[in-house]
Amino acid sequence: MTQGPDPTPIERWLARALGDDAPRHFGTGWISGVLAVFLGATALGAVIVLHFPDWLTSAELRARYPLPLVRTLIGLVIGFAFLASCLNLLLRRRKALGLAGLALTLAAVILGGTEVEIRGDFTRPYHFGLDWFLLNLLVFALVFVPLERAFPLHPGQRTLRAGWTTDLAYFFVSHVGIQLLAFLSLWPAAALTPWLGLGQVATRIASQPVWLQVLELMLLTDLVQYWVHRAFHRLPRLWRFHAIHHSSREMDWLAGSRLHLVDVVVTRALVVVPAFVLGFAEPALYAWLIVIALHAVFNHVNLRFRLRFLEHWLVTPRFHHWHHAVTPPDRNFAVHFPWLDRLFGTHYLPEGRWPEELGIRGHPVPDGFGAQFVYPLRRG
Ligand SMILES: [Zn+2]
Numbered sequence: 001m002t003q004g005p006d007p008t009p010i011e012r013w014l015a016r017a018l019g020d021d022a023p024r025h026f027g028t029g030w031i032s033g034v035l036a037v038f039l040g041a042t043a044l045g046a047v048i049v050l051h052f053p054d055w056l057t058s059a060e061l062r063a064r065y066p067l068p069l070v071r072t073l074i075g076l077v078i079g080f081a082f083l084a085s086c087l088n089l090l091l092r093r094r095k096a097l098g099l100a101g102l103a104l105t106l107a108a109v110i111l112g113g114t115e116v117e118i119r120g121d122f123t124r125p126y127h128f129g130l131d132w133f134l135l136n137l138l139v140f141a142l143v144f145v146p147l148e149r150a151f152p153l154h155p156g157q158r159t160l161r162a163g164w165t166t167d168l169a170y171f172f173v174s175h176v177g178i179q180l181l182a183f184l185s186l187w188p189a190a191a192l193t194p195w196l197g198l199g200q201v202a203t204r205i206a207s208q209p210v211w212l213q214v215l216e217l218m219l220l221t222d223l224v225q226y227w228v229h230r231a232f233h234r235l236p237r238l239w240r241f242h243a244i245h246h247s248s249r250e251m252d253w254l255a256g257s258r259l260h261l262v263d264v265v266v267t268r269a270l271v272v273v274p275a276f277v278l279g280f281a282e283p284a285l286y287a288w289l290i291v292i293a294l295h296a297v298f299n300h301v302n303l304r305f306r307l308r309f310l311e312h313w314l315v316t317p318r319f320h321h322w323h324h325a326v327t328p329p330d331r332n333f334a335v336h337f338p339w340l341d342r343l344f345g346t347h348y349l350p351e352g353r354w355p356e357e358l359g360i361r362g363h364p365v366p367d368g369f370g371a372q373f374v375y376p377l378r379r380g
C-alpha cells in the first residue's frame with residue numbers, strides 16, 4: 001500500500017481534542033474508549049428517535065418494528081456503553097473518550113432510556129431514517145470491525161483510517177435521507193410502469209417463487225448496472241461524479257458508502273426501471289434490496305479472504321478491489337456477477353493477487369463530504 005490520504009479537518013480536530021499518542025493496542029483503553037463513544041452516541045440517537053418517531057423513523061420500517069425487542073436492544077447498548085466508558089476510565093491516562101462516552105450514555109438515560117412513550121403524528125408525509133442509520137451502523141460495525149481487525153487484508157490500516165468521517169457522512173446522508181432518495185430513484189420507474197402495460201407478463205413474473213424472482217432481479221439489474229456504471233467511467237461529465245466513489249485509497253466495509261448523490265440517484269433510477277416495470281412481487285423486491293445493500297458493503301471490506309470457490313460466479317471483495325485499483329483502470333464493472341465482465345471484455349482478476357494501490361492516478365478528488373459534493377459541479 002502507498003501512503004494513505006491526509007486526514008480531513010474533522011479528523012485532525014478529533015486527534016487534537018483527544019491529544020493522545022499513547023499506544024492503542026488491546027488493553028490500553030483505546031478500544032473501550034472508541035466503543036464507549038460509539039455506543040453512547042448510538043444509545044442517545046435511539047432515545048431521540050423514540051421521542052420523535054413520526055419525524056425520525058422511516059414509515060416502511062416503523063410498521064415492522066417489534067417494539068419490545070427494540071427497547072431491549074437500546075437497553076443493551078446503554079449497558080455496554082456504560083461498561084466501555086468505565087473500562088476506558090480505568091485503563092487510559094487521557095480519559096476524554098471515556099468521559100464523552102459516559103456523558104452520552106447518561107444523556108440517553110436522563111432522556112428516558114428504554115421507557116420513552118411512543119407518540120406522534122404518524123400521518124406526516126415526510127420523515128428521516130435516523131432509525132435506519134443507527135440500526136445499520138450498529139449491525140455493520142459490530143459484524144465487520146472485529147472481522148477486519150482479526151483477518152485484515154491490510155494489517156496496517158486503522159479502523160478509524162483517514163477519510164472515515166467522510167465515509168460516515170455519506171453513510172449518514174444515504175440512510176437518513178432514505179425517503180427523498182427513494183422518491184428520486186423511483187419516480188422514472190413509477191412514471192413508466194403504467195405506460196408499458198405489461199399486465200399479463202407482470203402477473204406471471206410475480207407468481208414465481210420469491211428466490212427465483214430475486215435471482216432474476218439480480219441478473220437483470222446487474223446487466224443494467226454494468227452499462228450505467230461503464231458509462232459513468234467512459235463519459236467525462238459522468239466520471240466527475242463517479243470519481244468520488246473511486247477516491248477511496250483505503251477500503252473497508254464503510255468505504256462503499258462514498259457515492260455522490262447524483263451517482264446514487266441516476267444509477268438507482270435506471271437500475272430499478274426493469275425491476276418495477278416487469279412487476280416483481282413486493283417480498284422479492286425487499287429481499288433484493290437487502291441482497292444488493294449487503295453485497296455492496298461486502299465488496300469493499302478489508303478482509304483477506306479470497307473465496308476462490310465463489311470468484312468465478314459471484315463478485316467478491318478481491319474482484320471489486322481490482323475495480324478500485326489505480327492500474328489497470330476501467331475493469332470489473334459488475335456488482336453481482338463477474339461473468340458479465342468476462343462477456344463484455346472488461347474482466348481483470350490476476351491469479352491470487354490484490355491491487356497494490358487503490359484510488360485514481362494523481363488522486364485529484366478532495367477529501368470531505370462538502371468538498372466532494374461540489375467537486376463534480378465545478379468547471380474544468
Ligand atoms: Zn466504478
Ligand SMILES: [Zn+2]
Nearest residue numbers: 245256300320
Ligand atoms: Zn466500489
